[in-house]
Amino acid sequence: MAIEAQIPPATRRAAKRARSLLAVLSDDPYEFTVDQWHERNLELYDVLVGRRLIDPQVVPPEAHRYLTASLINADNPAAMDPQNSGHVRAQNENVVHYGLCLGVPKRCLTIALEAGFIHDLNKSVNEPLRRDRYAVRDERREIKPEMVTLAESVGLNHLGERTKKALEGATHLPRGALSREVMRALDLCIVHHGLGSSLFIQRLLDGRNEWWGAEFVDPQTGVRLIVHPPQPPLTLESTIHDLADSTQQMQGGVAWLQKYPFGFWKDSGRSYWEMISGTEAEATGDIPMSLLLQVEVETATCRGIVACARRDGLVDATGDRALEKAILLATRFSRAWADDSPAYLAKARGQSLYHHLAAALNITPEQAVAKAKAASPGSAKSRALEEHILASAKKVDARRSRDLSRRIERCTPRV
Numbered sequence: 400m401a402i403e404a405q406i407p408p409a410t411r412r413a414a415k416r417a418r419s420l421l422a423v424l425s426d427d428p429y430e431f432t433v434d435q436w437h438e439r440n441l442e443l444y445d446v447l448v449g450r451r452l453i454d455p456q457v458v459p460p461e462a463h464r465y466l467t468a469s470l471i472n473a474d475n476p477a478a479m480d481p482q483n484s485g486h487v488r489a490q491n492e493n494v495v496h497y498g499l500c501l502g503v504p505k506r507c508l509t510i511a512l513e514a515g516f517i518h519d520l521n522k523s524v525n526e527p528l529r530r531d532r533y534a535v536r537d538e539r540r541e542i543k544p545e546m547v548t549l550a551e552s553v554g555l556n557h558l559g560e561r562t563k564k565a566l567e568g569a570t571h572l573p574r575g576a577l578s579r580e581v582m583r584a585l586d587l588c589i590v591h592h593g594l595g596s597s598l599f600i601q602r603l604l605d606g607r608n609e610w611w612g613a614e615f616v617d618p619q620t621g622v623r624l625i626v627h628p629p630q631p632p633l634t635l636e637s638t639i640h641d642l643a644d645s646t647q648q649m650q651g652g653v654a655w656l657q658k659y660p661f662g663f664w665k666d667s668g669r670s671y672w673e674m675i676s677g678t679e680a681e682a683t684g685d686i687p688m689s690l691l692l693q694v695e696v697e698t699a700t701c702r703g704i705v706a707c708a709r710r711d712g713l714v715d716a717t718g719d720r721a722l723e724k725a726i727l728l729a730t731r732f733s734r735a736w737a738d739d740s741p742a743y744l745a746k747a748r749g750q751s752l753y754h755h756l757a758a759a760l761n762i763t764p765e766q767a768v769a770k771a772k773a774a775s776p777g778s779a780k781s782r783a784l785e786e787h788i789l790a791s792a793k794k795v796d797a798r799r800s801r802d803l804s805r806r807i808e809r810c811t812p813r814v
Contacts, residue, residue: 423685424800437471447651450811453509458594461575469565476523485654491515500725511639514588521559536626550611557593587631594639638708652796665776672771755791
């Protein structure tokens with residue numbers, strides 16, 4: 400089927416434009432079909448163009464529609480993964496958050512956001528890898544043609560051929576084509592975020608990962624089995640993009656639950672409390688095994704990204720302070736959700752998981768903590784709690800959506 404034939408009719412998109420900004424931001428991507436994810440990309444782009452926050456001269460609407468249709472469709476395994484759609488949604492909205500907090504030029508925000516729309520759409524086994532200067536090589540220094548394991552799809556997807564090929568195609572459109580300059584900026588933004596935003600990926604490539612490290616570095620000889628290409632230079636666009644990607648790793652909510660307690664950690668035997676509010680004593684090696692620990696680790700990663708941007712002259716002291724504040728704002732709902740301290744549990748209007756469980760079960764927050772400590776994903780005891788935990792996660796997402804909606808409203812230029 401031709402790419403143009405996959406683009407939803409204009410009448411459907413026009414009807415969607417009537418939705419409020421908050422309604423667009425409040426969509427639940429975990430329940431999306433591929434077509435709904437596809438349409439939301441188009442709608443969010445339209446909303447931000449309409450508010451003059453991104454520049455359609457930098458990424459024309461035809462190019463955005465082409466990239467969306469090329470990459471978000473039933474032929475792409477990464478687009479069929481609801482966990483991925485939640486990850487990408489959080490990434491996109493964090494790009495907007497950081498861009499507006501820092502007050503970056505529209506060109507910068509447009510490039511960072513477009514990279515966010517498509518950055519994670521190589522993430523599946525058997526996806527081809529690049530063969531250019533950003534090719535991955537094996538221990539013999541020969542080009543690795545594709546990702547063949549789950550670990551490789553997690554650790555190398557930013558070097559996939561699929562998005563690179565789509566970007567190249569967008570420069571050849573008869574109307575509204577990407578410029579070569581913007582195409583390169585988008586491409587390098589995606590390449591950079593793999594190592595630029597994730598301590599997890601850096602440690603994975605160094606073999607310091609208890610799950611998959613031996614796939615990347617031979618534990619006996621120390622020889623690198625997978626050789627990552629050198630990073631491209633840091634830019635303001637990749638700074639915003641990297642901050643957004645690192646931040647989504649530590650944002651509680653539905654996407655986080657599906658990725659961790661309901662996903663990666665389901666068979667770990669750890670309780671819900673350990674996964675959300677566990678302290679350093681419960682950490683396992685290099686992997687922060689709770690949301691609270693992820694907030695610590697990824698906040699440090701974000702501060703490192705800002706320090707690199709300051710070192711390279713991309714932000715000044717004022718920008719440094721603005722980004723530090725933005726990091727705290729981006730994580731405040733997660734910190735509150737995981738807070739089980741006596742002082743916070745005593746707050747009548749607290750927004751922790753335990754306050755939400757207490758209200759749903761007609762118990763005290765302290766009793767809710769005890770219930771969360773006694774149940775874990777997949778156990779018989781979890782069934783009674785899981786629905787309430789998911790409802791609590793949706794409240795976290797709703798608070799974050801309202802907060803971003805207000806920030807966009809404040810930053811929209813007045814006519």
